[in-house]
Amino acid sequence: MTETSNEAATSPGDLLGELSDRPLAETVLLALVIFLAVALTSYTIFYAWERPFTQIIHGMVFLHLGLSLYYLHLAYERVVKGTSVIDGPIVSRFDESVQRLVARVDTVVCLATVVVSASVGYYFVTGYSRLTGDAVLLGYSTIDLTLGLVVVVIALDATRRAYGWSIALVGIASVFYALFGSVFPGFLQHTGLSTTDVALYGATQVERSGVYGFITQAGAKYVAIFIMFAGLARAYGILDIVLDLSQQLGKRLRSGIVHVAVLSSMAMGSITGSAAANAATTGSFTIPMMQRQGIREDFSAAIEAVASSGGQIMPPVMGVAAFLMADFVGVPYVRIIQAALLPALLFYFSVGVAVQFTVLRHGWTSDRGEDTGIYEILFSKSALVIVAYFALAGGAFYAVRQIGELSLVLSGSATIGVLLLGRFAHGVVTTSTESGVTELLDSIEQFFQARYFLIPLAVLVYALAVMQLSALATGFYTVVTLIAVMYVRDLTLLIIGDESEDSWVAGADDGVSSPPGLRSTIPKQLFVTTVKTLRGFMKGALDMAPLVGVLAAMGVIIKMLTQTGLSGKISLRMVALAGGVLLVALILAMLTSILFGLGMPTPAAYVLVAALLTSPLQELGVAEITAHLFVFYFAMLSAITPPVAVGVAVASRIADSSFLVSAKQALRIGIAGFLIPFALVANDSLVTWTVTGTPVAAFSVFIGVVALTAVTIGFDGRHVLGIPHRFAYLALTLVALYGPVLSKYIGPSTATTLQVGAATIALVGLTLAQLDRLPDVVTPTAELRDR
Structure with a gap:
């Protein structure tokens, strides 16, 4: 649209x-x-x-x-x-x-x-x-x-x-x-x-x-309010701020801009819910920047396409299909978020490792990047100060909310007051009262110019995860908070910064500026902000309008299939064709999900395959939410699967690369995504969350994903891998990902021990490879780089 x-x-x-x-x-x-x-x-x-x-x-x-x-x-x-x-x-x-x-x-x-x-x-x-x-x-x-x-x-x-x-x-x-x-x-x-x-x-x-x-x-009740939130975010320029912050992080990483594409596509894809739209929006910025860094055209298109496709499974918004999934399964939306969190992190972890290995293997590191590693960034003084302020904010909010028993709005206002007071006190202690005021005003101005969107996002997470409100109520409070924050932001910058709106109100993708020479006033600024808000209303509605028809059409399709009895017949036939073997049924479900997803938006593909395929999977012992996530995952991955691969098609046009070559590279980068859904079935605790099972499964599967990435990229971070090393890592990967499947043959305890052992061996091997401490007999002898 x-x-x-x-x-x-x-x-x-x-x-x-x-x-x-x-x-x-x-x-x-x-x-x-x-x-x-x-x-x-x-x-x-x-x-x-x-x-x-x-x-x-x-x-x-x-x-x-x-x-x-x-x-x-x-x-x-x-x-x-x-x-x-x-x-x-x-x-x-x-x-x-x-x-x-x-x-x-x-x-x-x-x-x-x-x-x-x-x-x-x-x-x-x-x-x-x-x-x-x-x-x-x-x-x-x-x-x-x-x-x-x-x-x-x-x-x-x-x-x-x-x-x-x-x-x-x-x-x-x-x-x-x-x-x-x-x-x-x-x-x-x-x-x-x-x-x-x-x-x-x-x-x-x-x-x-x-x-x-x-x-x-479900579309009218759950989906619409969040798509309209995305429209407001675009009108207010929040997506541009996300890109800018990602670029700042990318400048400090050795891999440079590639992780900007991953992070920004992850953030935007969760809101937009469309791989093609995400690739077009973020790709128009990130792909040229990757090419300027020296990354080949087909790889830059592939990186953006894979990163754009996965945003639809990233909480807390998860695009559109998650709301439909909550209605399908009949559970609160927060339960879908919990179930999808680790699978989403697995996917983006695999993508992040894959692009890191790819950049290092081909020597496409950023010349502008500092030698600072990710650990130095995470544990730097500025990062620790930010964490401290977030901890202070959380503690203040909890204390005011629980002890003072104030309303949500009053609690939030009191929390902001505590933060401002703390910032002022820090300035007074380190310098003087006058400097403290100056530092406080500078901090407020910097926050409202770059990170004000964290307030509505915090409301979204708090309403969903803590208060466990419905998606509709959560969306309402998030939208209202965003609008209120925007009015406060604009007026605050006007008063503190003494700026005319043409220097900072632009924000949106097509900009709002005032005639030159006119000085901002509060009434005029209120009018400008109102215009931007109405533009956001319009953008959100226009983004939602084409989806309304497809949701109604999918309802017709599902109704015709159920009234004719075809959905039940397909379930029976699928179970019979699989012969009661779960692996065969999963492979059939995978192929069908990808087939229906070719050329379709993920929500439409998910609705269709969920109605047809989740029942036979449940009959073979797969938990209901796991079955829905399984088919959803592959409907999502159809965006990078030839011959259609709409995400790759959009990205390759921007990168001016061959579609088929870009699709091949996208499959190499995203190959772990095709094995993760099977790992969810084998390790059900990744979805259902248990005290002991989830940490063990998460450790094993995350390490298995790294080893799998080393196999597909042919690089372990330091050395190009030969065939023997790839086979060794592949064997460790399969055991680390699917070890629990062996429990019915060797017992649960032995299977878990075997799984953790394989993951540990892979971790030790990869770590020693990074340190160049592997014994000579097992050190890869191939050349260090393929340039």
């Missing part, structure tokens, strides 16, 4: 002038897009606070508002860009006059769909009581059934427009399978559903329909 051109890039003083300079049709459509986008975000925040009606009605309202916004924005783009939005292989062959005609017709179709979607939504929402009451007993009218089919068609069309034909064809195929099931062979055959059944199960039977089902409800 593209951004809305330059409509939000104007300064407050030029806002009306910018609108008046546009053609009338464009101005009207832009005003409607802005109004509807801001209204959608405002409504989402209002529902999170007030919850005036049931979840299903909220899902219906949200769906039709989102669809209306999506088609309205498409119409606006067609008016602004004309034939440049026509990319169909058939239409593009005709001359420009035909393409203009198609663009105009499509604009009319989009506008008509806006009216139809809004009208149908009004009909179903206002008729909810009848549709769930009298109509169930007396029967549905022809209008009810017709409008139900209309909603299904709109959802599939919106999916096609937003994400291409891959998901749309699956949706269309599911409807045709439901209608003509009697003509299919073998176990695929069923009696067939009527058009009335498709309308009922698709939308009209609202409480048990596909379009308005739990997937759409």
Whole structure:
């Protein structure tokens, strides 16, 4: 989904002038897009606070508002860009006059769909009581059934427009399978559903329909508020700050900018939830910087693609699919965070080690980097001071909250007061009162320029992990905190820094600046911040709008598969095909998850494979959350799996490298990610968390991942590895990752001892290799570098 051109890039003083300079049709459509986008975000925040009606009605309202916004924005783009939005292989062959005609017709179709979607939504929402009451007993009218089919068609069309034909064809195929099931062979055959059944199960039977089902409800209730939080973060410039902080860290590491790509993609991917969007956003910055460091084009594309794909499993936000997983499994969202934490750390640990080994092997270290190691950075004086202040903040908050029994807002305010007082006292003790005030003001200014986003993130983590609020309530408090912090930040910098807004308000990706020569005032600054906030509302709604259609389409697909009985048949067939062997079932689930994930956004792929594949895995003894994480992991990894590999495709275009070569390097860097899900099944304590089992499993698997990375990269950090050394490390890797599988043959205690022993041997070998202390007989004799 593209951004809305330059409509939000104007300064407050030029806002009306910018609108008046546009053609009338464009101005009207832009005003409607802005109004509807801001209204959608405002409504989402209002529902999170007030919850005036049931979840299903909220899902219906949200769906039709989102669809209306999506088609309205498409119409606006067609008016602004004309034939440049026509990319169909058939239409593009005709001359420009035909393409203009198609663009105009499509604009009319989009506008008509806006009216139809809004009208149908009004009909179903206002008729909810009848549709769930009298109509169930007396029967549905022809209008009810017709409008139900209309909603299904709109959802599939919106999916096609937003994400291409891959998901749309699956949706269309599911409807045709439901209608003509009697003509299919073998176990695929069923009696067939009527058009009335498709309308009922698709939308009209609202409480048990596909379009308005739990997937759409989960999207409206959980997903939307966090995507809109991401929109605000972009408008406020927080993602740029994350990139800047990552670059500062990268300058102090020997590997240079490569870990900037990993860290920034991890942070942004957790919020955006899209490998392609993440690669496009962070890759546009990190890939050129990696190339300037000397990293080859195919490797720079591969590093960014792999790092971008994993953000979707990184807590606390985990993109979109985690909220759907919580609904699937029926557990609190915080339980999903707990289960996904170690797998996510494993993935990014493996990626970090892989890029480190790659950079060292090829000699692509940063010339600007200091000789400071990661341990010196972590335990430097400045780092310890930061840790001390965080400890002080946590202790002060706990004391005020628990002992003083104050509200959340008052406790947070008191904590900030304690920190400020401590900073002032530090300045007074070290210098003087005047210097203490100066140091305090400088600290406040530096914090609000670079790290103010830590406050809403702390609220997010505290609300989820400590207070264990619902995802909706957590999202609400996080969004409100972010908005409040932004107003305080802007006013504080204005008062303390005495700066005009054109020097520091820019922040966002397309900037907000004031006309030169005008001095900032508090009322004007409040207006500027309000404009940025509304821009964030608009960005969040526009990011959410295309996802609304695909969630509804996935609901239709799942409903058709369950009503025809196909999902149950696939489960039985899969168990039978595996012959009761868990490994075979896991491999089949892996292949199916990757296959369904090719070309699909991860949430859509996850929903589909979760409905089909988790049940047979559970029948073979896999815990429910582990089964869901298993298929989710591979749906995520489809972003770097050829032949589609959307993450690699985006990154390779930015790096100007060969897609296939970049995909090969991405598989080498991310190969550990394909084995980690199997390790989760073998070491269930990594997901379920036990007092004794989790530390042992975490130690063994983390070391196994390092050894596996050495095998795939062919480098141990100091030496290029030959075939014998690779085989030795591979054997240790398999035992360290999958040792518990042997427990039914040699006993749990022996299996655990064997697993820990293999991990220890691998750790000792890798450590001695770094120190060049390996005995000569086992020291790799290959050359030190492959340049």
